[in-house]
Amino acid sequence: MPYRRLPNTDAARLRALQIAKQQYDLTDGLNMPFNLHIYNGISNFIPNFERAVKEYRLALEGQVAKNQKYQNTVRQARMYISHFIQVLNLACIRKEIQPEKKLLYKLLPDNQAVPDLSTENLLLEWGRNVIDGEAARIQQGGSPIYNPTIGKVRVYYDLFKDAYQSKTVAQKNTSRYLDGIQTMREKADALILELWNQIETHFAPLGVEEMQERSKDYGVVYYLRRYERKELEKYNRVEEE
Numbered sequence: 001m002p003y004r005r006l007p008n009t010d011a012a013r014l015r016a017l018q019i020a021k022q023q024y025d026l027t028d029g030l031n032m033p034f035n036l037h038i039y040n041g042i043s044n045f046i047p048n049f050e051r052a053v054k055e056y057r058l059a060l061e062g063q064v065a066k067n068q069k070y071q072n073t074v075r076q077a078r079m080y081i082s083h084f085i086q087v088l089n090l091a092c093i094r095k096e097i098q099p100e101k102k103l104l105y106k107l108l109p110d111n112q113a114v115p116d117l118s119t120e121n122l123l124l125e126w127g128r129n130v131i132d133g134e135a136a137r138i139q140q141g142g143s144p145i146y147n148p149t150i151g152k153v154r155v156y157y158d159l160f161k162d163a164y165q166s167k168t169v170a171q172k173n174t175s176r177y178l179d180g181i182q183t184m185r186e187k188a189d190a191l192i193l194e195l196w197n198q199i200e201t202h203f204a205p206l207g208v209e210e211m212q213e214r215s216k217d218y219g220v221v222y223y224l225r226r227y228e229r230k231e232l233e234k235y236n237r238v239e240e241e
Contacts, residue, residue: 002212002222004196006189010053010181012221013188017042017049019219020195033202033218038195045184045191052184056177063170070163077160078117080153081127084134085114087145097142105133120164127157196220 007013024032024039032039088105089112091097099109106129107115117123134150144150199218203211212222 002224004200004220005223006192006196007221010049010185013185013192014046014049014053016192016219016221017046017188017195020199021046023218033215034195034198038191038198041191042195045187049184049188052177052181056174056181059170059174059177063167063174066167066170070167073156073160073163074120074123077127077156078123080148080156081123081130082114082117084130084145084148084150084153085126087147089114091145097137101137101142102133104136105129107133124161124164127153127160131157 007016020034021039021042024034029036029039085105085107088097088102088107092099092102092109093112102109115122115126117126131150131154134145138144196215196219199215199220200211203214206214212220216222
């Protein structure tokens with residue numbers, strides 16, 4: 001026996017509500033298996049839910065579309081910061097720069113490793129350390145490092161920082177839309193549950209099979225259990241033979 005299951009996607013929720021509303025509108029509410037109260041609730045809810053779904057989808061799609069460009073910005077910033085630190089370390093090894101000057105960059109004089117740049121926060125931190133450190137060393141009379149210059153590093157660091165801030169804002173906006181739509185999903189499920197209960201109750205005197213067939217016309221969805229689907233497929237094959 002097929003069983004009833006509430007929709008689990010936004011599109012399916014909207015479809016269930018819209019079918020019921022359309023049926024009501026076509027008959028001006030005559031002989032409906034659900035009451036005016038639930039109809040008014042559905043009618044008021046549908047446009048708000050449609051708008052919320054659209055806003056969330058647009059925010060999410062915009063975030064995904066910008067992600068590839070953002071990742072390129074991250075890679076460029078990481079590469080230039082890493083290369084600058086490597087050049088600084090080599091200059092210290094060659095004694096062109098005193099190893100103690102690395103403290104200006106918040107680097108240890110005897111450590112030649114590039115610090116961890118794997119996360120966005122670490123990239124922000126070490127980019128700022130490198131830029132401030134180079135400025136302080138030059139102010140003390142040191143010669144600028146070339147290939148890459150700190151100016152080049154700053155360009156890619158600033159591009160990354162701006163992109164990171166934009167991404168953070170976009171994520172907050174998407175999260176806000178998601179919170180809103182989660183609340184609306186709960187309301188949609190409550191409306192559909194009440195609607196479907198009224199429909200099934202109205203047709204219940206007709207018997208289970210007839211009740212389900214009539215309820216489908218008003219958007220109620222039924223599913224066959226796995227073993228029932230297998231039995232139906234087996235029966236259809238026999239009929240075809």
